[in-house]
Amino acid sequence: MNNKAIKKVVIAGGGTAGWMTAAALSKLFGKNLDVVLVESDDIPTVGVGEATIPTLHIFHRLLGINEQEFMAATNATFKLGISFENWRDVNKDYIHSFGFLGQNCWAADFQHFWLKGKQRGIVSAIGDYVPEHLAARAGKFAVDADQASNYAYHLDAGLYAVFLQKLAEKHGLKRIEGRINNVVLEKDNGFISSLELTNGKVVEGDLFIDCTGSRALLIEQALHTGYEDWSHILPCDSAIAVQTKTVTKPVPYTRSIARDAGWQWKIPLQNRTGNGFVFCSKYMSNEEATQTLLNNIEGELLNEPRVIKYKTGTRRKHWNKNCVAIGLSSGFIEPLESTGIHLFQKAIIRLMQMFPSQGIKQSAVDEFNIQTKTEVDSIKDFIILHYNLTDRKDTPFWRYCSNMDIPETLKHRMLLFKESANVFKKEEELFGETSWVQVMMGQGLMPEQYHPIVDLMDDNELQKFLDNIKLTVKRKVDNWPNHLDFIEQHCKAK
Numbered sequence: 001m002n003n004k005a006i007k008k009v010v011i012a013g014g015g016t017a018g019w020m021t022a023a024a025l026s027k028l029f030g031k032n033l034d035v036v037l038v039e040s041d042d043i044p045t046v047g048v049g050e051a052t053i054p055t056l057h058i059f060h061r062l063l064g065i066n067e068q069e070f071m072a073a074t075n076a077t078f079k080l081g082i083s084f085e086n087w088r089d090v091n092k093d094y095i096h097s098f099g100f101l102g103q104n105c106w107a108a109d110f111q112h113f114w115l116k117g118k119q120r121g122i123v124s125a126i127g128d129y130v131p132e133h134l135a136a137r138a139g140k141f142a143v144d145a146d147q148a149s150n151y152a153y154h155l156d157a158g159l160y161a162v163f164l165q166k167l168a169e170k171h172g173l174k175r176i177e178g179r180i181n182n183v184v185l186e187k188d189n190g191f192i193s194s195l196e197l198t199n200g201k202v203v204e205g206d207l208f209i210d211c212t213g214s215r216a217l218l219i220e221q222a223l224h225t226g227y228e229d230w231s232h233i234l235p236c237d238s239a240i241a242v243q244t245k246t247v248t249k250p251v252p253y254t255r256s257i258a259r260d261a262g263w264q265w266k267i268p269l270q271n272r273t274g275n276g277f278v279f280c281s282k283y284m285s286n287e288e289a290t291q292t293l294l295n296n297i298e299g300e301l302l303n304e305p306r307v308i309k310y311k312t313g314t315r316r317k318h319w320n321k322n323c324v325a326i327g328l329s330s331g332f333i334e335p336l337e338s339t340g341i342h343l344f345q346k347a348i349i350r351l352m353q354m355f356p357s358q359g360i361k362q363s364a365v366d367e368f369n370i371q372t373k374t375e376v377d378s379i380k381d382f383i384i385l386h387y388n389l390t391d392r393k394d395t396p397f398w399r400y401c402s403n404m405d406i407p408e409t410l411k412h413r414m415l416l417f418k419e420s421a422n423v424f425k426k427e428e429e430l431f432g433e434t435s436w437v438q439v440m441m442g443q444g445l446m447p448e449q450y451h452p453i454v455d456l457m458d459d460n461e462l463q464k465f466l467d468n469i470k471l472t473v474k475r476k477v478d479n480w481p482n483h484l485d486f487i488e489q490h491c492k493a494k
Contacts, residue, residue: 002191002322003359007034010205012180012195012218014039016050016157017327017344018211019164020059024348026171027063029355035172038195038203040179050157050274051079051254051267051338054098055430057149059345063167071491073163075270076155077250078483080136082337084442086258089391094442095253096337099132099150101434102469108451111437112421113465115450122463126441129469130434134477136253142480143490152338154254154267154274176203180212183222191322192218207322207356210329219315219325226316227331233384233404234312235397236262236334240290241276241308244299252483256336259292260284261397263336270493272302278334281309283397310334314380318372319365324351331376336383342430346375371428378429381410382439389414389443414445421447 009025011018014037022037029035060070070076081097088094102110110129117123127133132150135141141151169175178197186193194204210218219225231237250268257264262279277293284292286307293305314331318324325331326347333339350371354364388406392398416422417440423433457465480486 002189004206005358006206006356006360008205009033009035009207009209010195010203011035011037011209011211013037013211013213013327013329014161014165015211015213015327016161016341017213017329018209019161019168020341020344021209021211021326021348022168022173023063023164023171024059024352026168026173028352030171030173032357034174035168036174036176036203036205037168038176038178038180038197041177042179050160050341051082051154051265051335052152052341053338054149054152055342056152056345059349062349065167068491070163071153071155071487072493074153074155074159075272075493076153076491077268077270077487078141078252079152079154079254079338080132080141080150080252082254082256083136084256084258084386084439086392087256087263087386087390088442088444090394092391094438095127095133095136096435096438096442097127097130097133097136097253098152099130099148099434101126101437102129103465105453107453109423109433109437111441111447112450112454113457113462115421115447116454117462117466120459120462122459123466124470126438129466129473131473131476134473135480136251138477139249139251139483140477140480141252141483141486144476151252154250154269156269176201180217183218185222189321190223192222207324207360209351210323210325211327213328214310214332216315216325216329218323219318219320219329223320223323225320225325227311228313228316230312230314230380233406234334234380234387235280235282235400235404236278236312237310238281238286238289239276239278239308239310239334240286240293240305241274242293242297242305243302244273244275244297245302246271246273247299249482249484250487254338257296258392259296260395262289264293264296265335266297270487273297273299278336280397283395283400314373314376317365317369318347319351319368322360324368326351330372333376333379333383336386337379337431339379339430343376343379347372374426374428375430377407377409378426378431381407381413382431382436384410385414385439386443389440389445391444414440417447418445419448421450 085093181198182196184194255266261284267274279289387401423436
C-alpha cells in the first residue's frame with residue numbers, strides 16, 4: 001500500500017480515546033516516533049462518571065500507572081460487577097460479577113456441578129460461589145496479595161483524560177491547539193497528508209488516528225469508509241447524562257435499571273454519582289425520558305441533563321489507508337456492559353502490535369480489521385442477549401426486543417447453553433464463559449441437562465464439593481473491609 005516509513009503520528013481529537021492513544025504511543029514508542037495530538041478548547045471534554053471492566057489493568061500495567069495515584073486523581077471507586085435490575089422481568093434482579101464461577105474440571109465447567117446440585121436441592125444462588133459476586137452484595141472490597149485482578153473501576157472520564165495527558169506530555173507528546181477545518185488527501189493514493197486547522201496551522205503526518213468521536217472527521221467524512229447500522233437489533237438511539245451529589249455510600253458495582261423504553265445507569269464515584277438513561281426515541285420522547293431519569297435519581301443536580309443522539313453500529317473498516325479510528329469514530333456499542341474504554345485500549349494495543357514502522361502493508365490492515373470486527377460482533381451479541389432474552393412483555397419496547405430477529409451466532413450460543421449447559425469462548429472474544437453463564441441464567445435461561453461426568457460424584461461427594469467452595473468464598477469475603485473504608489485507606493481523592 002505504502003512503503004513510506006512512519007515517523008510522525010497525528011492524533012485528531014482528545015477525550016478519553018485520544019489521550020489513551022497519546023499516552024500509550026508516547027510512553028512506549030516516543031523515543032523513535034514523533035507523536036502530536038490536535039484538539040480544540042472550543043470542544044470541551046465533559047467529565048462524567050464512567051464504568052470500566054477488568055481489562056483496564058492490562059493497559060495500566062503497560063504504561064506503568066500506579067493504581068492509588070490514578071484512583072485518587074480520577075475520584076475512582078472499585079467495581080466488582082453490574083447489577084441488572086428489572087431486566088429479566090419487573091422486580092427480578094441479578095448481578096453479572098467479575099471473577100470465576102466455583103471450580104471447573106477438564107470436561108465440565110462449574111455450572112454443570114451446580115445444576116445437579118440444584119436438582120438435588122443442595123445449592124444456594126450461583127453467586128454464592130464467586131468471591132466478587134458475594135463481595136458486591138455485601139458492599140466489601142480488598143486487594144489481596146494473591147488475588148487476580150478481577151475488578152474494575154468507576155472513574156471520572158474527564159479527569160482520566162487530564163491524568164493521561166500529563167503522562168503523555170512527560171514522554172514528549174506535543175499538543176496542538178486548534179479545530180480541524182479540512183482533511184487534505186494525497187491525489188495519487190487517497191491517503192491523508194495533513195490536517196488544516198481554522199487558525200491557519202497545517203499539521204502533516206504519516207499515520208493519522210481519528211479520535212474525533214461520532215463526527216468521524218477523518219475515517220468517514222474524509223475517507224468515506226462506511227458504517228454498519230445495528231439499530232434494528234440494538235434499538236436504543238438516545239442517552240441523557242447528569243451528575244448528582246452523593247447521598248449514599250458508594251457500592252462496588254454499577255447499577256443498570258431497566259425502564260419502560262430503555263435503561264438507567266448509576267455509577268458511584270468518590271465525590272458524586274454519575275447518572276444516565278439510555279432509551280429508544282421511537283417509544284419515548286426526550287421530555288418523557290428526561291423526566292423518567294429525574295424521577296429516579298437522588299441528590300442535588302450538579303449539571304443540567306442533556307440528550308445525546310447516537311446510532312449503534314461499527315465502521316466497515318477501522319483501519320482505512322493511513323487512518324485508524326479509535327473511540328466513537330470507530331462505532332458505538334451502548335455502555336450496558338461498560339465496554340467503551342476496553343475497545344479504545346484494545347484498538348491501541350492492536351495497533352502497537354501491528355505498528356507499520358516500515359510502511360503500511362495491506363496484510364496488517366486486513367488483520368487489524370478482521371480482529372476488530374470479530375471482537376465487536378461478539379460484544380454486540382452479548383449486549384443483544386440482555387434485551388432479547390427477557391420475560392418482559394409489559395411495554396411496546398420490550399415486546400419488540402423479545403421478538404426481534406437476532407444474529408444466528410447468538411441463537412446458536414443460547415440453544416447450546418439451553419440443551420447442554422455448555423459455553424465456549426472463542427479467540428478475540430471479550431466475554432468469557434462465566435459472564436455468559438451469569439447473564440443467560442440471570443435473564444432466565446436454565447439448561448435442560450448437565451454433563452454426565454458430574455454423575456461420577458455421588459450426592460454426598462457433590463455436596464461436600466459445593467459446600468467447600470461456598471465456605472471458602474464466604475471466609476475470604478468475611479475478611480474484606482467495607483468498600484468505602486478500603487478506599488479511604490487506599491486511594492482517597494484529594
